[in-house]
Amino acid sequence: MTSQNTKKLSNPFSTGGGGAHFEAHIQASFVVLMLTDGYAPCFPFSPIKKIKLQGKVDGFDTDDLIVFVGDEAKSVEKKMIAQIKHSIAITQRDHIFGEVIHSAWNDFNNPKLFTRREDAIALITGPISKTDMHNVQWLLAQARNTADADEFYRYVDKANFSPPKSSEKLEAFRYHLKNANGGIDISDKELYAFLQDFYLLGYDLGHEEGVILPLLHSHIAQLNQKDVHLIWSRVVEFVQTKNQYAATITINNLPEDLKEIREKLEKPSAKHMPKDLEMVEHHELEIVDWNQHKAASHLASVNFIGAWNETNQSDISILEQVIEDDYADWVTEAREILQETETPLRLNNGLWQITERLALFGELGSRIFDQHLDIFKTIATSVLTERDPLFELPSSERYLASVQGKVPPHSRQLRKGIAEGLAILGNHAGALTNCSQHKAESTALLTLRDIFTAADWVLWGSLNDLLPTLSEAAPDEFLSIVEHALYASPSPFDELFNQEDTGILAPRNYLTGLFWALEGLAWEEKHLVRVCVILGKLAQKDKRRQSGNSSANSLSTILLAWLPQTLASIDKRKVSVQTLCKEAPDAGWELLIGLLPTQHQTSFGSHKPVWRNVIPDDWKEEVSGQDYWELVTFYAELAVSIAQDDTSKLAEIIEHFDHLPKPAFDQLQNILSSESILALTEEERLPLWENLTVFTLRHRQYSDAKWSLSDELLIPLEETATKLAPAAPLHRNKLLFSSRDNDLFEEKGDWQKQREKLIKRRQDAVEEILDQDGLEALFGFAQEVQKSWDVGYALGSISAGKEIDTALLPEHLSKNDDKSDNFVRGFVWGRHQINGWSWADDFEKTDWSAEQKGIFLACLPFLQSTWKRASTWLEGDDGHYWKITGANPYQSDGPLDIAIDKLLDFERPHAAIDCLDKMRHSKQEINSDQVFRALFDALSQPKELRSMDGYHIRELIRLLQENSEVSLDDLSRIEWNYLPLLEFQGDTAPRTLEKRLSMAPEFFCEVVHLIYRSDKEKTAPKEASTEKRAMASNAWRLLNGWRYVPGLQDDGSFDANQFTNWLERIQEISKQTGHLKVTLIQVGHVLIHCPPDPSGLWIHTVVADALNQYDADPMRRGYSTSAYNARDVHWVDPAGKPELELAEQYRQKAEDIENAGYQRFAVTLRDLAKGYERESERIRGEHETEE
Structure with a gap:
């Protein structure tokens, strides 16, 4: 994110960015574990009860993820607080590791948030070095499995017992813990205690060959084996949405579609009636014949759309068209149907759904006539040609689509239901006994044709989630539609590849649905060749080359020799690959390399048809050894044959020499040693020789590894390499x-x-x-x-x-x-x-120009000796050096203040900030004027923030805050401009601004005015400029985090006169400007932090009196809202006991306040108590429903 000019009171930096994709997937993995009753790392046999995202708002410094586990039977709750870093090094010089340890140490020593030996602190990483992982895991395991600190250090010090780098890694922990401890050494026992509660968790999410993602998919498969990819993507999308609000996730607040999936897991296992009870007299349940029900015709018509949201007027309009009647009449019938024992309807929070649609379609098919199909075709075409308003936003802002009201007019459930209706029509027409012959199939086909007749990239993107279902309605027509779009100029798919979201959240691919649709059709042999060619053509258009959902990955998944995702014969699969290599050679080559043995050792399977009964019930995902080797040998030999006339492909396949079956291995060796290859020029042979040499060196270097080739195979290759050598x-x-x-x-x-x-x-x-x-x-x-x-x-x-x-x-x-x-x-x-x-x-150097001297010096280490020469050699023109030097402060062997001044003189504030942070890290004395200058100058120079920039800036601001001699006005400006980086309730909270809000009524009112319009404004507001929106965002952030109550003193005492004078002044100003109501609400927010009264009352009487005034209703409402939102992270007790305890606390507070003479304020507190009572009732009710 770029910075704003210093004259603009806006947020110039942002903490969002690079790691969002990895972080979201880690968070989603824990949601999957909770969804499937899985266990959390660090806590064996403890199910996950609740997940808090972005715990900073609740006081945690280790804040990316808080996972709560518990044993309801024992009423025990524990937590794992986690920091997520995609890459990190466990070394003394790694600043990111230092930041993690600093945060962990703060939490470790906060008994209000962390219970030692009960809770856990976790660093969750992507791939890190084997040395770090092995040595650190060994240290942590020893810390948790030794009797005491003395035994632990004895083990570490035994060179023959401990890994070689364990002592070095232990010192890295000690080094950063000392920094976190204010530069004071920590004892061996403290270090030991910290390591006992610290965990290093390596996650290989995002790697095709990884382990974590398959395990998560295995968990999901307990719930639904067909849509594993779809459910995983849905969880990630849900987490990304919740992450921006620092939300708490429980089973109860999961989306309805995920709850429905979970129901499969929660169904109790079947139990059989004891034999001695079987003879007891019983009454048989009455089976409803829905075809004879009085609402049968309406029910048959409604089954076409399958679902609707009764709060969505557009859905209601569609429903009325389907039933050709008023919704009021139908909903009365629907509510009666809900009362039936085996009702086909379900209602949940306004969402109506038909269950077992296919069975109902068969039962009511005779009530459908041609007229109904014509009406449905018109409706389906109208609804499914709607363009998603999401695409009106830039790709980086689409995650905000729902917030900005950019949503389709019809509900997602209705759109999905209509697509499913088309699939049912196309595959189960036999039930429609009163319709013309082939009318149902032609309706499905022609509807698809009408939908896609003039489809551009926006419509294809809008239908992304529905394409797998639509493809089943008329497969041949769908493939023709895709081929037409593929060869069109311009092709809508070209733009869709470019439209992948690249905002602050994980990327979103708008072609995933197409890939899954093609995967589903590939199960049928008659479609396989056609599907493979389409996927190959798409792969050649896709320049992203990312893992995850892509046409190339779909191809390899379908054709894997050990787990094919098609019912096609081996011969047909061979034909498919040969045809692909002919029509899309680049995609064919990439596929062949991917299909070699060991290239894809993990597969999650492909999308399977839902409405087409093409996969037999007794089909098993099994492949015989003979079939496997026949296919991989064919793939390998085909790859070698294609490569023999292309040295670049030949060089590439050399890298896979050890993965080739014996026939292909010998074939490739013969080609490389053939006269035609040896006759190539040295330049042409060079890549072959280089790759073969690296290959043989690797096998020699690791000759004792199981995968290493034997001398019998390796020596001939080395001889061939010698012949090829230039x-x-x-x-x-x-x-x-x-x-x-x-x-x-x-x-x-x-x-x-x-x-x-x-x-x-x-x-x-x-x-x-x-x-x-x-x-x-x-x-x-x-x-x-x-x-x-x-x-x-x-x-x-x-x-x-x-x-x-x-x-x-x-x-x-x-x-x-x-x-x-x-x-x-x-x-x-x-x-x-x-x-x-x-x-x-x-x-x-006499004849050298000043520019040449500067470049020469920039090639040398960043040392004082270099800077002195820059001064003398360049004789006052040393900008030629300072403007281009790499300025690596860790090359310096002394103070950096001279370099910092120079870097600032030549407009390099970010390099100066790096140097200042190095001085801070080295405990060197820092000039506050240099810090101010660097931070102010950085605002006028846009720059992409690196991962450590925010940390450096926060630490420098903290140093300024601790210096009593700095200018408070300058410090206020710094805090305002860097507000998004500062952490309320942390070491780098905007303390100066918070105090200024509490001591300067005019400033407080100015901040309020930045957010809210005056109630005196009668004209419609103009759209705010980018600058004003940024200022309002900063103002909201400041007020939202404000904790410093007016009147509060640094020693904790409370000055009642100061509070009263402040309150009177802000009321006077706000009345004049037309902001009184919103101002008092904001005052109420901060008053929940008011200290107790010296008399023993839980709140100071002067504040209580202000809240009790007749005209202070807005202030009381602000207090109530803030009190309710201030509740700590909590485990949802199914009995609702914590809510009842809070209700009792507020009732007691209300009683105390009323007895002290503040009856209006007491009413507000009693309302809070009632709110918690209602919440307790809701929780108990939801739990009883689930049971």
């Missing part, structure tokens, strides 16, 4: 500078030694090229490899003559940040590492 150094040495360092290590062992060996090999390579081909050739070589900096470093670190220096410098110094520039930077760094400053100082 003779020219310029070709042969490219590999050293084009692969990851680890891939080039020749053996396992000490990383540093291997790294030094690799540097020596690179130096030798550079010397060889230099001796044989010269410097110009080496310079060109650096342009062709990936690691041009390493080429330059190798050259700089060998003892080549000065002619190299003068040939490169200063001619090739530039600011282009390309490979040439990186090569020269690496060369300068290498020379400096070997020779020190003498080399740079002795270099003849």
